[in-house]
Amino acid sequence: MKLGILLTTSPENENTHTVIALSRAARKLGHKVSIFLMDDGVYNAQKKEFTSLLESGVEIILCTLNTEQRCVGKIEGMVYGSQYDLACIAHESDRLLSFG
Amino acid sequence: MKNITVIVRNLPLNTLRNAEALRMSVGLTLKDDKVTVLFLDDGVWNTTPLDPSRINGQSSEKEFKILNTLKCRLLADKEAAQKRGITSFISKVTLLEKEEIARIIADSDLVIPY
Numbered sequence: 001m002k003l004g005i006l007l008t009t010s011p012e013n014e015n016t017h018t019v020i021a022l023s024r025a026a027r028k029l030g031h032k033v034s035i036f037l038m039d040d041g042v043y044n045a046q047k048k049e050f051t052s053l054l055e056s057g058v059e060i061i062l063c064t065l066n067t068e069q070r071c072v073g074k075i076e077g078m079v080y081g082s083q084y085d086l087a088c089i090a091h092e093s094d095r096l097l098s099f100g
Numbered sequence: 101m102k103n104i105t106v107i108v109r110n111l112p113l114n115t116l117r118n119a120e121a122l123r124m125s126v127g128l129t130l131k132d133d134k135v136t137v138l139f140l141d142d143g144v145w146n147t148t149p150l151d152p153s154r155i156n157g158q159s160s161e162k163e164f165k166i167l168n169t170l171k172c173r174l175l176a177d178k179e180a181a182q183k184r185g186i187t188s189f190i191s192k193v194t195l196l197e198k199e200e201i202a203r204i205i206a207d208s209d210l211v212i213p214y
Contacts, residue, residue, distance in 0.1 A: 006212065008117070008120070008214065038120065038124065039116070039117060039120045066120075082127070083123065083124060083126070083127025083128070083130070084127060084130045084131075086124065086127055086128065087127055087128050087129070087130040087131040087133070088131060090102065090104060090128055090131070090133065090210055090212075091102060091131035091133055096210050096212070098212045098213055098214070100117070100213065100214055
Protein backbone atom coordinates (compact mmCIF):
# COMPACT_ATOMS: atom_id res chain seq x y z
CA MET A 1 0.00 0.00 0.00
CA LYS A 2 1.13 3.53 -0.70
CA LEU A 3 0.65 5.90 2.21
CA GLY A 4 0.75 9.66 1.65
CA ILE A 5 1.23 12.08 4.53
CA LEU A 6 0.74 15.85 4.47
CA LEU A 7 2.43 17.65 7.36
CA THR A 8 1.83 21.38 7.76
CA THR A 9 2.86 22.06 11.36
CA SER A 10 6.28 22.87 12.81
CA PRO A 11 8.39 20.37 14.84
CA GLU A 12 7.23 21.52 18.29
CA ASN A 13 3.78 20.18 17.45
CA GLU A 14 3.00 16.63 18.53
CA ASN A 15 2.15 15.88 14.88
CA THR A 16 5.86 15.49 14.14
CA HIS A 17 6.30 12.68 16.64
CA THR A 18 3.17 10.94 15.33
CA VAL A 19 4.27 11.23 11.70
CA ILE A 20 7.75 9.86 12.51
CA ALA A 21 6.39 6.91 14.50
CA LEU A 22 3.67 6.15 11.95
CA SER A 23 6.05 6.34 8.99
CA ARG A 24 8.57 4.01 10.65
CA ALA A 25 5.83 1.50 11.49
CA ALA A 26 4.41 1.64 7.96
CA ARG A 27 7.85 1.05 6.46
CA LYS A 28 8.39 -1.94 8.77
CA LEU A 29 5.15 -3.39 7.41
CA GLY A 30 6.49 -2.91 3.88
CA HIS A 31 4.31 0.04 2.84
CA LYS A 32 5.60 2.84 0.66
CA VAL A 33 5.50 6.19 2.48
CA SER A 34 5.64 9.64 0.91
CA ILE A 35 5.60 12.74 3.12
CA PHE A 36 4.88 16.20 1.76
CA LEU A 37 5.95 19.14 3.92
CA MET A 38 4.41 22.53 3.38
CA ASP A 39 3.55 25.66 5.36
CA ASP A 40 5.36 25.50 8.75
CA GLY A 41 5.79 21.77 8.13
CA VAL A 42 8.96 22.53 6.14
CA TYR A 43 10.74 23.27 9.44
CA ASN A 44 10.68 19.53 10.14
CA ALA A 45 13.42 19.17 7.53
CA GLN A 46 15.79 20.66 10.12
CA LYS A 47 14.97 18.04 12.74
CA LYS A 48 17.48 15.17 12.86
CA GLU A 49 14.94 12.58 14.00
CA PHE A 50 12.73 13.52 11.09
CA THR A 51 15.46 13.41 8.45
CA SER A 52 16.43 9.94 9.71
CA LEU A 53 13.23 8.72 8.03
CA LEU A 54 15.11 8.98 4.75
CA GLU A 55 17.31 6.07 5.89
CA SER A 56 14.26 3.86 6.34
CA GLY A 57 13.18 4.55 2.77
CA VAL A 58 10.58 7.24 3.36
CA GLU A 59 10.26 9.74 0.54
CA ILE A 60 10.20 13.33 1.80
CA ILE A 61 9.19 16.18 -0.48
CA LEU A 62 9.13 19.84 0.51
CA CYS A 63 7.25 22.76 -1.00
CA THR A 64 10.12 24.87 -2.36
CA LEU A 65 8.14 28.12 -2.09
CA ASN A 66 7.54 27.56 1.63
CA THR A 67 11.20 26.66 2.27
CA GLU A 68 12.33 29.86 0.57
CA GLN A 69 9.78 31.94 2.51
CA ARG A 70 11.07 30.44 5.76
CA CYS A 71 14.77 30.35 4.80
CA VAL A 72 15.03 26.61 5.35
CA GLY A 73 18.32 25.37 3.93
CA LYS A 74 18.67 22.38 1.62
CA ILE A 75 18.98 18.94 3.20
CA GLU A 76 20.56 16.15 1.20
CA GLY A 77 18.17 13.38 0.22
CA MET A 78 15.01 15.45 0.37
CA VAL A 79 13.16 16.47 -2.74
CA TYR A 80 12.47 20.17 -3.19
CA GLY A 81 9.26 20.09 -5.17
CA SER A 82 6.04 21.95 -5.74
CA GLN A 83 2.31 21.58 -5.24
CA TYR A 84 2.37 19.32 -8.29
CA ASP A 85 4.20 16.73 -6.17
CA LEU A 86 1.43 16.87 -3.58
CA ALA A 87 -1.12 16.42 -6.38
CA CYS A 88 0.82 13.30 -7.48
CA ILE A 89 0.90 11.93 -3.91
CA ALA A 90 -2.83 12.57 -3.48
CA HIS A 91 -3.58 10.99 -6.84
CA GLU A 92 -1.41 7.90 -6.41
CA SER A 93 -1.69 7.12 -2.68
CA ASP A 94 -4.06 4.49 -1.39
CA ARG A 95 -4.47 6.55 1.79
CA LEU A 96 -3.62 10.19 2.50
CA LEU A 97 -3.33 11.49 6.04
CA SER A 98 -3.28 15.19 6.81
CA PHE A 99 -1.57 16.49 9.94
CA GLY A 100 -2.25 20.18 10.42
CA MET B 101 -10.05 10.67 -11.14
CA LYS B 102 -10.38 11.21 -7.39
CA ASN B 103 -12.84 13.44 -5.57
CA ILE B 104 -10.79 15.59 -3.20
CA THR B 105 -12.41 17.82 -0.58
CA VAL B 106 -10.34 20.43 1.23
CA ILE B 107 -11.87 21.74 4.47
CA VAL B 108 -11.11 25.29 5.66
CA ARG B 109 -12.24 26.10 9.21
CA ASN B 110 -9.97 28.93 10.41
CA LEU B 111 -10.60 32.67 10.60
CA PRO B 112 -8.99 34.38 7.58
CA LEU B 113 -6.92 37.19 9.07
CA ASN B 114 -5.02 35.60 11.95
CA THR B 115 -3.20 32.95 9.96
CA LEU B 116 -1.68 32.30 6.55
CA ARG B 117 -3.00 28.76 6.65
CA ASN B 118 -6.19 29.57 4.73
CA ALA B 119 -4.27 31.16 1.88
CA GLU B 120 -2.06 28.07 1.84
CA ALA B 121 -5.11 25.79 1.81
CA LEU B 122 -6.42 27.59 -1.29
CA ARG B 123 -3.02 27.50 -2.98
CA MET B 124 -2.86 23.78 -2.24
CA SER B 125 -6.40 23.31 -3.63
CA VAL B 126 -5.32 24.90 -6.92
CA GLY B 127 -2.27 22.61 -6.97
CA LEU B 128 -4.36 19.50 -6.37
CA THR B 129 -6.14 20.06 -9.69
CA LEU B 130 -2.88 19.39 -11.56
CA LYS B 131 -3.53 15.64 -11.75
CA ASP B 132 -7.05 16.17 -13.10
CA ASP B 133 -8.69 15.26 -9.81
CA LYS B 134 -11.97 16.93 -8.90
CA VAL B 135 -11.31 19.42 -6.11
CA THR B 136 -13.96 20.86 -3.80
CA VAL B 137 -13.26 23.48 -1.14
CA LEU B 138 -15.56 23.40 1.84
CA PHE B 139 -15.71 26.33 4.26
CA LEU B 140 -16.98 25.39 7.71
CA ASP B 141 -17.35 27.20 11.04
CA ASP B 142 -15.25 30.42 11.12
CA GLY B 143 -13.83 29.37 7.76
CA VAL B 144 -16.91 30.89 6.10
CA TRP B 145 -15.40 34.35 6.72
CA ASN B 146 -12.86 33.52 4.00
CA THR B 147 -15.63 33.74 1.42
CA THR B 148 -16.54 37.34 2.29
CA PRO B 149 -15.00 40.49 0.73
CA LEU B 150 -11.89 41.26 2.79
CA ASP B 151 -8.85 43.48 2.43
CA PRO B 152 -5.99 41.60 4.13
CA SER B 153 -3.44 44.05 2.71
CA ARG B 154 -4.48 46.50 5.46
CA ILE B 155 -2.80 44.24 7.99
CA ASN B 156 -0.05 43.17 5.59
CA GLY B 157 -1.90 39.95 4.88
CA GLN B 158 -2.06 37.86 1.75
CA SER B 159 -5.11 38.13 -0.49
CA SER B 160 -6.63 34.90 -1.77
CA GLU B 161 -8.59 36.62 -4.54
CA LYS B 162 -6.34 35.09 -7.21
CA GLU B 163 -6.84 31.54 -5.89
CA PHE B 164 -10.63 32.04 -5.72
CA LYS B 165 -10.62 33.23 -9.34
CA ILE B 166 -8.53 30.26 -10.49
CA LEU B 167 -10.71 27.78 -8.60
CA ASN B 168 -13.77 29.32 -10.24
CA THR B 169 -12.14 29.16 -13.66
CA LEU B 170 -11.25 25.52 -13.09
CA LYS B 171 -14.87 24.88 -12.09
CA CYS B 172 -13.90 23.65 -8.65
CA ARG B 173 -16.82 23.69 -6.27
CA LEU B 174 -16.64 26.31 -3.51
CA LEU B 175 -19.07 25.36 -0.78
CA ALA B 176 -19.90 26.92 2.55
CA ASP B 177 -21.93 25.84 5.54
CA LYS B 178 -25.23 27.74 5.28
CA GLU B 179 -25.89 27.62 9.00
CA ALA B 180 -22.40 28.94 9.83
CA ALA B 181 -22.81 31.83 7.35
CA GLN B 182 -26.26 32.75 8.64
CA LYS B 183 -25.14 32.56 12.27
CA ARG B 184 -22.39 35.09 11.46
CA GLY B 185 -24.68 37.35 9.42
CA ILE B 186 -22.70 36.81 6.23
CA THR B 187 -24.70 37.82 3.19
CA SER B 188 -22.12 38.86 0.57
CA PHE B 189 -19.56 36.57 -0.97
CA ILE B 190 -16.49 37.30 -3.07
CA SER B 191 -16.92 34.34 -5.33
CA LYS B 192 -19.41 31.81 -6.62
CA VAL B 193 -19.91 30.12 -3.28
CA THR B 194 -22.77 27.70 -2.80
CA LEU B 195 -24.35 27.51 0.63
CA LEU B 196 -25.25 24.03 1.79
CA GLU B 197 -27.18 22.44 4.62
CA LYS B 198 -25.31 20.05 6.95
CA GLU B 199 -26.93 17.02 5.33
CA GLU B 200 -25.59 18.00 1.89
CA ILE B 201 -22.16 18.67 3.39
CA ALA B 202 -22.15 15.22 4.97
CA ARG B 203 -23.05 13.71 1.59
CA ILE B 204 -20.19 15.52 -0.16
CA ILE B 205 -17.70 14.35 2.47
CA ALA B 206 -19.01 10.79 2.23
CA ASP B 207 -18.67 10.86 -1.56
CA SER B 208 -15.05 12.10 -1.41
CA ASP B 209 -12.08 9.82 -1.99
CA LEU B 210 -9.87 12.18 -0.02
CA VAL B 211 -10.77 14.71 2.67
CA ILE B 212 -8.01 17.12 3.65
CA PRO B 213 -8.78 19.27 6.70
CA TYR B 214 -6.32 22.16 6.56
